[in-house]
Structures are given as structure tokens and as C-alpha cells.
Amino acid sequence: xxxxGCLSKIIIAVIVFLVLTVVGLxxxxxxxxxxxxxxxxIPGLPFFITNTLLASLLTILVLVxxxxxxxxxxxxxxxxxQSAVEIVFEWVLNLCEENAGKENGRRFFPIVxxxxxxxxxxxxxxxxxxxxxxxxxxxxPPEGVPGxxxxxxxxxxxxxxxxxxxxxxxxxxxxxALVSFVFVEFMGIKTLGFSRYISRFIxxxxxxxxxxxxxxxxxxxxxxxxxxxxxxxxxxxIEIISEFIRVVSLTFRLFGNMTAGMILLLIISFLTPWVVxxxxxxxxxxxxxxxxxxxxxxxxxFAIIAVTPRELHE
Amino acid sequence: MDxxxxxxxAAGLAMGLGALGPGIGIGLVGWGALQALGRNxxxxxxxxxxxxxxxxxxxAVAIYAxxxxxxxxxxxxx
Numbered sequence: 001x002x003x004x005g006c007l008s009k010i011i012i013a014v015i016v017f018l019v020l021t022v023v024g025l026x027x028x029x030x031x032x033x034x035x036x037x038x039x040x041x042i043p044g045l046p047f048f049i050t051n052t053l054l055a056s057l058l059t060i061l062v063l064v065x066x067x068x069x070x071x072x073x074x075x076x077x078x079x080x081x082q083s084a085v086e087i088v089f090e091w092v093l094n095l096c097e098e099n100a101g102k103e104n105g106r107r108f109f110p111i112v113x114x115x116x117x118x119x120x121x122x123x124x125x126x127x128x129x130x131x132x133x134x135x136x137x138x139x140x141p142p143e144g145v146p147g148x149x150x151x152x153x154x155x156x157x158x159x160x161x162x163x164x165x166x167x168x169x170x171x172x173x174x175x176x177a178l179v180s181f182v183f184v185e186f187m188g189i190k191t192l193g194f195s196r197y198i199s200r201f202i203x204x205x206x207x208x209x210x211x212x213x214x215x216x217x218x219x220x221x222x223x224x225x226x227x228x229x230x231x232x233x234x235x236x237x238i239e240i241i242s243e244f245i246r247v248v249s250l251t252f253r254l255f256g257n258m259t260a261g262m263i264l265l266l267i268i269s270f271l272t273p274w275v276v277x278x279x280x281x282x283x284x285x286x287x288x289x290x291x292x293x294x295x296x297x298x299x300x301x302f303a304i305i306a307v308t309p310r311e312l313h314e
Numbered sequence: 315m316d317x318x319x320x321x322x323x324a325a326g327l328a329m330g331l332g333a334l335g336p337g338i339g340i341g342l343v344g345w346g347a348l349q350a351l352g353r354n355x356x357x358x359x360x361x362x363x364x365x366x367x368x369x370x371x372x373x374a375v376a377i378y379a380x381x382x383x384x385x386x387x388x389x390x391x392x
Binding site: 249257259260263293 | 366367370373374377378380381384385388389
């Protein structure tokens with residue numbers, strides 16, 4: 001074959017794209033998607049197991065297999081698989097150590113890395129074929145379900161898929177957010193000691209100083225100090241509220257992004273022919289990575305804030 | 315108007331108005347990041363990392379609005 005110039009390659013790519021689009025339009029209709037926000041349980045089992053639980057168990061299995069085969073015969077000069085895993089591992093370790101310092105970074109690393117790998121593997125696994133298209137359902141009615149364009153769909157309509165993206169169950173991000181919350185508080189209390197850590201939230205120092213000044217007779221200084229003390233008390237209460245709001249915001253950020261991505265992919269594959277959905281697929285993979293990074297990075301940032309003693313804060 | 319019409323209208327308004335603020339916010343973050351990058355191209359790593367972090371924060375608010383819109387449009391049956 002003669003060497004193809006740049007222009008001919010572009011023309012061939014456009015022609016292939018158009019042919020695939022037309023083929024998808026005519027021959028592959030897709031039934032309209034039904035979206036449930038809550039995860040569905042697999043029918044026929046004696047206890048309540050949701051399809052997102054199956055997907056997260058699969059995620060755990062895949063992660064264990066990956067890291068087990070990487071560390072099975074660890075050598076000082078690593079082989080291929082071990083180097084590949086080491087690249088990702090060291091990247092997360094650098095993230096921790098750069099932001100938290102060397103020893104704090106090592107202490108925060110296990111939980112931050114677990115959260116990161118769990119979320120990103122759950123997000124990436126759900127892009128494999130087989131998720132959300134294999135499951136319990138009913139055959140299409142004899143006249144077929146009309147697709148978005150020409151043709152009607154005569155196959156199997158899935159009501160309850162067997163595997164669903166693990167992050168789209170609200171319990172999954174909620175559990176991770178609670179773990180991150182407990183981890184941050186625990187690190188703060190362990191590093192600073194209970195009373196110093198609590199003094200960030202309930203700061204009675206200024207109030208007591210103001211009362212002391214009042215009792216000693218310096219009225220104006222006392223009143224201004226009491227005023228500052230009340231303001232600091234309010235600031236502490238707002239800090240407590242913001243600690244708890246973090247759980248909610250972490251949960252909904254991850255859940256919302258992943259659910260919106262899943263719905264987007266379902267609707268794009270319904271509305272547009274075959275090939276046009278591929279850029280959205282890549283976007284979904286990117287979003288999975290970014291959201292995992294955000295969750296783990298925010299946990300790390302909150303832990304660093306919790307561990308820093310108050311004087312250095314201001 | 316029958317209640318389903320109100321429900322769908324509410325879903326559309328929730329997402330539309332809820333995306334105004336984050337859209338402007340993300341644009342501002344991008345503007346700041348590009349300015350910083352233009353002044354100091356060597357600090358590309360930290361600038362990009364912090365920009366992505368700030369964009370995710372701003373986008374989360376839009377996602378909250380999206381959740382409300384999805385619940386109104388697809389989960390509530392009147």
C-alpha cells in the first residue's frame with residue numbers, strides 16, 4: 001500500500017466515522033433508559049443485596065488481585081507489573097508527602113490511598129461492557145420499543161441490571177465520607193491531644209480572660225474582651241457545623257458526579273447512534289479519575305488542617 | 315396547570331438557575347489560573363493542581379442542583 005498522506009488519513013477517518021454512524025442509526029436501536037436513583041436489589045435472593053454492592057465487591061476483588069500480583073515476588077529492580085503499580089502508588093505517595101510533610105504524609109497515606117484507589121477503580125470498572133446491560137428484565141413487546149431514530153428494539157429490556165456503577169449508590173460515597181470524617185478527627189485528637197483539639201471548636205479562652213478582667217475592675221477592657229470572646233465562640237460553633245457539612249458535601253459531590261455521568265452515558269447511547277457516544281465515554285473516565293483525586297485530596301487537606309496547631313493557623 | 319407540569323418546570327428551573335453561579339465561578343477560577351500561568355510558566359504543576367481542586371469545589375454546587383432536578387424529574391411521581 002502506498003504511504004498515505006496526512007490529508008488522506010483524515011478523509012479516511014471521517015468516512016469511517018460516517019459509515020459507523022449510519023450503521024448505528026439503521027441497525028442498532030437502543031431502548032429508552034429508565035433511571036432509578038436508588039440501587040435495586042437482585043430479585044430471588046433470600047437477603048437484600050443490591051447490584052451496586054456486587055459491583056463494589058468486584059472492585060475489591062480486582063484491586064486485591066492487582067496489588068497481590070504486583071507484590072508477590074518483589075524484587076529490588078522491579079519487573080513490568082510491579083513497576084506499573086509502583087508508578088501509581090508512588091504518585092499518590094508524592095501527593096501525600098508534598099502536601100503534608102514527610103512524617104505526616106506517611107501517616108495519612110493508607111487511608112488517602114485506599115479512598116483514591118477504591119473510587120477510581122469503581123468508576124473505571126463501570127465503563128467495561130457488561131455493566132448495566134446484563135440483568136433481569138422482560139422481553140420487548142412484539143411491536144418493539146421505538147428507538148430514537150429509525151427501527152425499533154426487539155430484544156431484551158433490562159429492568160434490574162446485575163451490576164451497576166458502585167459510586168451511584170448513595171451509601172458508597174456516604175460510607176467513604178464517614179470514614180474520612182472519623183479519620184480526620186482521630187488524627188487531630190491523636191496529634192494535638194484532646195483539649196487542644198477541642199479548643200479549636202469551643203474557644204472559651206477569650207471569654208474567661210474577659211471575665212477575669214471585669215472582676216479585677218478594668219471594665220472597658222473586660223467588656224471588649226468579652227465581646228471578642230463571644231465572637232470567637234460563634235466562630236468555633238461555625239467550625240463544628242462546617243466539619244459536619246463536609247461529610248454531606250463530599251458524599252453529594254461524588255454521588256452527583258458519578259450518577260450524572262451514568263445518566264449521561266445512558267441517554268447519549270439512546271439518543272445518538274453508535275460512534276458518537278465515544279467522546280462522552282472518555283469524559284466519563286476522566287471524571288472518575290478527577291473525582292477520586294478530589295475526594296482523596298480533600299481528605300488529605302482536612303487532615304492537614306486538623307493536625308496543624310492553632311497558633312500556626314492564623 | 316396540572317401538577318406534573320409544575321414539577322417538570324421546577325426541574326428545569328432548578329438545573330438552569332443552579333448552573334449560573336458555578337458557571338461564573340469556574341470561569342473566574344480559570345481566569346485566575348491562566349493569569350498566574352502567564353506570569354509564571356514555571357509554576358505550572360501547583361497552579362494546575364490547585365485549579366482543578368477549586369474547579370471541583372465550584373462544580374459540586376452545580377451537582378447539588380442537578381441532584382434536585384433529577385429527583386424532581388425522574389423520581390417524584392405526582
